[in-house]
Amino acid sequence: MKTLLEGKVGIVTGSARGIGAMISQFFVECGATVYANDRNIEKMHEWIETLDKDLQKNVKPIEFDITNSDEVRKEIMKIKQESGKIDFLVNNAGIEFNELIGMISKSNMEKMFQVNVFGTIEMLQTVSRIMGRQENGGSIVNISSMVGLRGNKGQLVYSATKGAVIALTKSAAKELAPKKIRVNSIAPGLTKTDMMDAADLEKLQNRINNICMGRIAVPKDIAKACAFFVSDLSEYVSGQVLAVDGCTIM
Amino acid sequence: MSNLEKYQKIFMDLFQVEKEELNESFSFAGEERWDSVTHLSLIAELEDTFGIMFETDDILNYGSYLNGINILKKYGVEF
Numbered sequence: 001m002k003t004l005l006e007g008k009v010g011i012v013t014g015s016a017r018g019i020g021a022m023i024s025q026f027f028v029e030c031g032a033t034v035y036a037n038d039r040n041i042e043k044m045h046e047w048i049e050t051l052d053k054d055l056q057k058n059v060k061p062i063e064f065d066i067t068n069s070d071e072v073r074k075e076i077m078k079i080k081q082e083s084g085k086i087d088f089l090v091n092n093a094g095i096e097f098n099e100l101i102g103m104i105s106k107s108n109m110e111k112m113f114q115v116n117v118f119g120t121i122e123m124l125q126t127v128s129r130i131m132g133r134q135e136n137g138g139s140i141v142n143i144s145s146m147v148g149l150r151g152n153k154g155q156l157v158y159s160a161t162k163g164a165v166i167a168l169t170k171s172a173a174k175e176l177a178p179k180k181i182r183v184n185s186i187a188p189g190l191t192k193t194d195m196m197d198a199a200d201l202e203k204l205q206n207r208i209n210n211i212c213m214g215r216i217a218v219p220k221d222i223a224k225a226c227a228f229f230v231s232d233l234s235e236y237v238s239g240q241v242l243a244v245d246g247c248t249i250m
Numbered sequence: 251m252s253n254l255e256k257y258q259k260i261f262m263d264l265f266q267v268e269k270e271e272l273n274e275s276f277s278f279a280g281e282e283r284w285d286s287v288t289h290l291s292l293i294a295e296l297e298d299t300f301g302i303m304f305e306t307d308d309i310l311n312y313g314s315y316l317n318g319i320n321i322l323k324k325y326g327v328e329f
Contacts, residue, residue, distance in 0.1 A: 069305065069306070070305070073303050073305065074303075076303065077302075077303045081301070125306075126303070129294070129297075129303070132294070133294055133298065
Protein backbone atom coordinates (compact mmCIF):
# COMPACT_ATOMS: atom_id res chain seq x y z
CA MET A 1 0.00 0.00 0.00
CA LYS A 2 2.84 2.38 0.78
CA THR A 3 3.62 2.89 -2.89
CA LEU A 4 0.13 2.62 -4.38
CA LEU A 5 -0.08 6.37 -5.02
CA GLU A 6 3.63 7.19 -5.05
CA GLY A 7 4.42 10.30 -7.06
CA LYS A 8 0.80 11.33 -7.45
CA VAL A 9 -0.32 14.83 -6.57
CA GLY A 10 -3.88 15.96 -6.13
CA ILE A 11 -6.66 17.64 -4.23
CA VAL A 12 -9.15 16.41 -1.64
CA THR A 13 -11.93 18.85 -0.78
CA GLY A 14 -13.60 19.03 2.63
CA SER A 15 -10.50 17.62 4.29
CA ALA A 16 -10.59 19.12 7.77
CA ARG A 17 -12.51 16.24 9.33
CA GLY A 18 -14.37 12.98 8.89
CA ILE A 19 -14.21 11.15 5.59
CA GLY A 20 -12.20 13.88 3.82
CA ALA A 21 -9.50 13.88 6.50
CA MET A 22 -9.21 10.10 6.34
CA ILE A 23 -9.03 10.09 2.54
CA SER A 24 -6.20 12.62 2.70
CA GLN A 25 -4.39 10.70 5.44
CA PHE A 26 -4.70 7.37 3.64
CA PHE A 27 -3.51 8.90 0.38
CA VAL A 28 -0.33 10.29 1.96
CA GLU A 29 0.21 6.93 3.67
CA CYS A 30 0.09 5.46 0.14
CA GLY A 31 2.76 7.90 -1.08
CA ALA A 32 0.72 10.75 -2.54
CA THR A 33 1.04 14.48 -1.99
CA VAL A 34 -2.35 15.89 -1.03
CA TYR A 35 -3.54 19.46 -1.28
CA ALA A 36 -6.11 19.29 1.48
CA ASN A 37 -8.86 21.84 0.98
CA ASP A 38 -11.35 23.20 3.46
CA ARG A 39 -12.94 26.48 4.49
CA ASN A 40 -12.00 25.77 8.10
CA ILE A 41 -8.22 26.07 8.04
CA GLU A 42 -7.88 26.02 11.84
CA LYS A 43 -9.62 22.67 12.05
CA MET A 44 -7.40 21.48 9.23
CA HIS A 45 -4.21 22.40 11.10
CA GLU A 46 -5.52 20.61 14.21
CA TRP A 47 -6.01 17.49 12.12
CA ILE A 48 -2.61 17.74 10.43
CA GLU A 49 -0.96 17.98 13.87
CA THR A 50 -2.34 14.53 14.69
CA LEU A 51 -0.49 12.95 11.77
CA ASP A 52 3.00 11.43 11.93
CA LYS A 53 5.69 13.98 11.14
CA ASP A 54 6.71 12.03 8.04
CA LEU A 55 3.21 12.30 6.65
CA GLN A 56 2.67 15.95 7.55
CA LYS A 57 5.13 17.17 4.95
CA ASN A 58 3.02 15.65 2.19
CA VAL A 59 -0.19 17.37 3.27
CA LYS A 60 -0.53 20.90 1.96
CA PRO A 61 -3.49 22.76 3.44
CA ILE A 62 -5.32 25.14 1.11
CA GLU A 63 -8.19 27.30 2.25
CA PHE A 64 -10.85 28.21 -0.28
CA ASP A 65 -14.57 27.98 -0.85
CA ILE A 66 -15.43 25.56 -3.67
CA THR A 67 -18.53 27.59 -4.50
CA ASN A 68 -16.46 30.70 -5.26
CA SER A 69 -15.36 30.50 -8.92
CA ASP A 70 -12.58 33.05 -8.59
CA GLU A 71 -11.07 31.38 -5.54
CA VAL A 72 -11.26 27.97 -7.19
CA ARG A 73 -9.54 29.18 -10.36
CA LYS A 74 -6.77 31.01 -8.50
CA GLU A 75 -6.02 28.20 -6.05
CA ILE A 76 -6.04 25.50 -8.73
CA MET A 77 -3.66 27.60 -10.80
CA LYS A 78 -1.36 27.96 -7.77
CA ILE A 79 -1.32 24.21 -7.24
CA LYS A 80 -0.50 23.63 -10.90
CA GLN A 81 2.33 26.13 -10.77
CA GLU A 82 3.71 24.69 -7.53
CA SER A 83 3.47 21.00 -8.33
CA GLY A 84 3.56 21.05 -12.13
CA LYS A 85 0.60 18.68 -12.39
CA ILE A 86 -2.66 17.53 -10.81
CA ASP A 87 -3.16 13.77 -10.97
CA PHE A 88 -6.33 13.45 -8.93
CA LEU A 89 -9.27 15.31 -7.48
CA VAL A 90 -11.56 13.92 -4.80
CA ASN A 91 -14.73 15.98 -4.60
CA ASN A 92 -15.62 15.18 -1.02
CA ALA A 93 -16.87 18.51 0.37
CA GLY A 94 -20.57 18.41 1.07
CA ILE A 95 -23.23 19.56 3.49
CA GLU A 96 -26.34 17.84 4.74
CA PHE A 97 -29.59 19.04 6.26
CA ASN A 98 -32.23 16.41 6.84
CA GLU A 99 -35.80 17.73 6.62
CA LEU A 100 -39.13 16.05 6.10
CA ILE A 101 -41.30 17.02 3.14
CA GLY A 102 -43.38 20.01 4.11
CA MET A 103 -40.59 21.34 6.29
CA ILE A 104 -37.89 21.80 3.68
CA SER A 105 -36.21 25.17 4.05
CA LYS A 106 -35.43 26.90 0.77
CA SER A 107 -32.28 28.37 2.27
CA ASN A 108 -30.95 24.93 3.25
CA MET A 109 -31.98 23.55 -0.13
CA GLU A 110 -29.98 26.24 -1.91
CA LYS A 111 -26.96 25.74 0.35
CA MET A 112 -26.92 22.00 -0.32
CA PHE A 113 -27.14 22.44 -4.09
CA GLN A 114 -24.50 25.20 -3.97
CA VAL A 115 -21.93 23.02 -2.24
CA ASN A 116 -22.84 19.45 -3.20
CA VAL A 117 -23.62 20.05 -6.87
CA PHE A 118 -22.42 23.44 -8.10
CA GLY A 119 -19.19 23.29 -6.08
CA THR A 120 -18.48 19.81 -7.36
CA ILE A 121 -19.03 20.94 -10.96
CA GLU A 122 -16.86 24.03 -10.42
CA MET A 123 -13.97 21.90 -9.17
CA LEU A 124 -14.40 19.24 -11.84
CA GLN A 125 -14.57 21.80 -14.62
CA THR A 126 -11.50 23.72 -13.49
CA VAL A 127 -9.27 20.75 -12.63
CA SER A 128 -10.19 18.87 -15.80
CA ARG A 129 -8.82 21.78 -17.83
CA ILE A 130 -5.41 21.09 -16.26
CA MET A 131 -5.69 17.30 -16.47
CA GLY A 132 -6.77 17.44 -20.10
CA ARG A 133 -3.38 18.85 -21.07
CA GLN A 134 -1.40 16.22 -19.18
CA GLU A 135 -0.07 13.20 -21.04
CA ASN A 136 -1.55 10.85 -18.45
CA GLY A 137 -4.80 12.77 -17.89
CA GLY A 138 -6.04 12.24 -14.34
CA SER A 139 -8.63 10.72 -12.06
CA ILE A 140 -11.62 12.44 -10.50
CA VAL A 141 -13.62 10.82 -7.71
CA ASN A 142 -16.93 12.33 -6.63
CA ILE A 143 -18.28 11.32 -3.25
CA SER A 144 -22.01 10.70 -3.60
CA SER A 145 -24.14 8.61 -1.26
CA MET A 146 -26.29 5.51 -1.19
CA VAL A 147 -29.28 7.81 -0.68
CA GLY A 148 -28.49 9.31 -4.09
CA LEU A 149 -29.02 5.88 -5.58
CA ARG A 150 -31.92 4.65 -3.49
CA GLY A 151 -33.48 7.64 -1.72
CA ASN A 152 -34.40 7.92 1.94
CA LYS A 153 -37.16 9.52 3.95
CA GLY A 154 -36.22 12.86 5.47
CA GLN A 155 -33.48 13.32 2.89
CA LEU A 156 -35.33 14.50 -0.20
CA VAL A 157 -33.00 17.40 -1.00
CA TYR A 158 -29.79 15.73 0.14
CA SER A 159 -30.58 12.64 -1.92
CA ALA A 160 -31.41 14.87 -4.91
CA THR A 161 -27.99 16.55 -4.68
CA LYS A 162 -26.24 13.19 -4.43
CA GLY A 163 -28.30 11.81 -7.30
CA ALA A 164 -27.08 14.79 -9.29
CA VAL A 165 -23.49 13.96 -8.36
CA ILE A 166 -23.99 10.44 -9.71
CA ALA A 167 -25.51 11.74 -12.96
CA LEU A 168 -22.78 14.34 -13.52
CA THR A 169 -20.14 11.68 -12.85
CA LYS A 170 -21.47 9.57 -15.70
CA SER A 171 -21.71 12.48 -18.12
CA ALA A 172 -18.27 13.83 -17.24
CA ALA A 173 -16.75 10.37 -17.67
CA LYS A 174 -18.06 10.17 -21.21
CA GLU A 175 -16.95 13.66 -22.16
CA LEU A 176 -13.50 13.46 -20.56
CA ALA A 177 -12.51 9.89 -21.51
CA PRO A 178 -10.78 10.97 -24.75
CA LYS A 179 -8.52 13.20 -22.62
CA LYS A 180 -7.58 10.23 -20.41
CA ILE A 181 -9.49 11.68 -17.49
CA ARG A 182 -11.41 9.06 -15.53
CA VAL A 183 -14.42 10.09 -13.45
CA ASN A 184 -15.95 7.77 -10.89
CA SER A 185 -18.09 8.04 -7.80
CA ILE A 186 -18.07 6.42 -4.38
CA ALA A 187 -21.47 6.02 -2.73
CA PRO A 188 -20.88 5.51 0.99
CA GLY A 189 -23.52 3.90 3.13
CA LEU A 190 -23.95 4.69 6.80
CA THR A 191 -20.51 5.89 7.92
CA LYS A 192 -19.17 6.59 11.40
CA THR A 193 -18.19 10.23 11.75
CA ASP A 194 -18.25 12.75 14.61
CA MET A 195 -21.79 13.73 13.68
CA MET A 196 -22.98 10.21 14.44
CA ASP A 197 -22.03 10.43 18.12
CA ALA A 198 -25.19 12.48 18.65
CA ALA A 199 -27.42 9.95 16.87
CA ASP A 200 -30.30 8.06 18.51
CA LEU A 201 -28.73 4.67 19.37
CA GLU A 202 -31.96 2.68 18.95
CA LYS A 203 -32.58 4.06 15.47
CA LEU A 204 -28.94 3.55 14.63
CA GLN A 205 -29.11 -0.12 15.64
CA ASN A 206 -32.13 -0.59 13.40
CA ARG A 207 -30.13 0.70 10.48
CA ILE A 208 -27.11 -1.45 11.37
CA ASN A 209 -29.42 -4.46 11.34
CA ASN A 210 -29.89 -3.81 7.62
CA ILE A 211 -26.17 -4.03 6.91
CA CYS A 212 -25.26 -7.58 5.91
CA MET A 213 -21.70 -7.16 7.15
CA GLY A 214 -23.04 -6.21 10.57
CA ARG A 215 -21.25 -2.90 11.07
CA ILE A 216 -21.36 0.63 9.77
CA ALA A 217 -18.56 1.91 7.55
CA VAL A 218 -15.59 3.73 9.00
CA PRO A 219 -14.00 6.57 7.01
CA LYS A 220 -11.06 4.34 6.09
CA ASP A 221 -13.41 2.04 4.17
CA ILE A 222 -14.30 5.00 1.96
CA ALA A 223 -10.68 6.12 1.70
CA LYS A 224 -9.56 2.69 0.46
CA ALA A 225 -12.17 2.70 -2.30
CA CYS A 226 -11.07 6.21 -3.31
CA ALA A 227 -7.46 5.06 -3.46
CA PHE A 228 -8.47 2.33 -5.91
CA PHE A 229 -10.08 4.87 -8.23
CA VAL A 230 -7.15 7.27 -7.98
CA SER A 231 -4.52 4.57 -8.46
CA ASP A 232 -3.47 3.00 -11.74
CA LEU A 233 -5.20 -0.21 -10.66
CA SER A 234 -8.39 1.27 -12.09
CA GLU A 235 -6.86 2.71 -15.25
CA TYR A 236 -9.59 1.15 -17.43
CA VAL A 237 -12.49 2.07 -15.13
CA SER A 238 -14.57 5.22 -15.61
CA GLY A 239 -18.17 6.36 -15.22
CA GLN A 240 -18.79 3.93 -12.34
CA VAL A 241 -20.55 4.31 -9.02
CA LEU A 242 -19.13 2.07 -6.31
CA ALA A 243 -21.32 1.44 -3.28
CA VAL A 244 -19.23 1.17 -0.12
CA ASP A 245 -21.98 0.14 2.26
CA GLY A 246 -21.18 -3.28 3.69
CA CYS A 247 -23.93 -4.78 1.53
CA THR A 248 -26.83 -2.81 2.91
CA ILE A 249 -30.48 -3.73 2.43
CA MET A 250 -32.34 -0.41 2.10
CA MET B 251 9.86 36.71 -28.46
CA SER B 252 7.44 39.44 -27.35
CA ASN B 253 4.00 38.64 -25.99
CA LEU B 254 2.45 39.92 -29.24
CA GLU B 255 4.66 37.61 -31.27
CA LYS B 256 3.77 34.67 -29.01
CA TYR B 257 0.10 35.55 -29.37
CA GLN B 258 0.32 35.75 -33.14
CA LYS B 259 2.24 32.50 -33.38
CA ILE B 260 -0.50 30.65 -31.50
CA PHE B 261 -3.08 31.85 -34.03
CA MET B 262 -0.82 31.20 -37.02
CA ASP B 263 -0.04 27.63 -35.90
CA LEU B 264 -3.58 26.76 -34.88
CA PHE B 265 -5.43 28.26 -37.83
CA GLN B 266 -2.65 27.87 -40.41
CA VAL B 267 -2.81 31.54 -41.42
CA GLU B 268 -0.25 34.23 -42.21
CA LYS B 269 0.37 37.13 -39.84
CA GLU B 270 -1.20 39.55 -42.32
CA GLU B 271 -4.54 37.77 -41.98
CA LEU B 272 -4.71 38.46 -38.24
CA ASN B 273 -6.77 41.62 -38.03
CA GLU B 274 -10.05 42.98 -36.64
CA SER B 275 -12.11 40.68 -38.82
CA PHE B 276 -10.44 37.49 -37.66
CA SER B 277 -13.16 36.14 -35.40
CA PHE B 278 -15.15 33.09 -34.33
CA ALA B 279 -18.07 34.31 -36.42
CA GLY B 280 -16.04 35.08 -39.53
CA GLU B 281 -13.48 32.28 -39.62
CA GLU B 282 -14.67 28.82 -40.68
CA ARG B 283 -11.75 27.03 -39.05
CA TRP B 284 -12.58 28.64 -35.67
CA ASP B 285 -15.06 26.07 -34.37
CA SER B 286 -15.77 25.05 -30.79
CA VAL B 287 -13.03 22.40 -30.76
CA THR B 288 -10.42 24.83 -32.10
CA HIS B 289 -11.68 27.37 -29.61
CA LEU B 290 -10.86 25.10 -26.66
CA SER B 291 -7.44 24.33 -28.17
CA LEU B 292 -6.82 28.07 -28.53
CA ILE B 293 -7.78 28.67 -24.90
CA ALA B 294 -5.50 25.84 -23.74
CA GLU B 295 -2.56 27.18 -25.78
CA LEU B 296 -3.07 30.71 -24.46
CA GLU B 297 -3.31 29.53 -20.86
CA ASP B 298 -0.16 27.42 -21.16
CA THR B 299 1.81 30.09 -22.97
CA PHE B 300 0.94 32.96 -20.65
CA GLY B 301 0.59 30.96 -17.42
CA ILE B 302 -2.96 32.04 -16.71
CA MET B 303 -6.37 30.46 -16.24
CA PHE B 304 -9.33 32.17 -17.85
CA GLU B 305 -12.65 32.78 -16.13
CA THR B 306 -15.44 30.84 -17.83
CA ASP B 307 -17.09 34.05 -19.07
CA ASP B 308 -13.88 35.09 -20.78
CA ILE B 309 -13.64 31.72 -22.51
CA LEU B 310 -17.18 32.17 -23.79
CA ASN B 311 -16.55 35.76 -24.88
CA TYR B 312 -13.16 35.17 -26.48
CA GLY B 313 -14.64 35.70 -29.90
CA SER B 314 -11.96 37.46 -31.91
CA TYR B 315 -8.25 37.98 -32.35
CA LEU B 316 -8.40 41.60 -31.23
CA ASN B 317 -10.85 41.12 -28.37
CA GLY B 318 -8.56 38.37 -27.11
CA ILE B 319 -5.77 40.87 -26.60
CA ASN B 320 -8.02 42.96 -24.35
CA ILE B 321 -9.03 39.89 -22.37
CA LEU B 322 -5.40 38.85 -21.91
CA LYS B 323 -4.55 42.32 -20.62
CA LYS B 324 -7.04 41.71 -17.79
CA TYR B 325 -4.81 38.86 -16.65
CA GLY B 326 -1.71 41.03 -16.61
CA VAL B 327 -0.33 40.02 -20.01
CA GLU B 328 1.34 43.11 -21.46
CA PHE B 329 1.29 43.92 -25.17
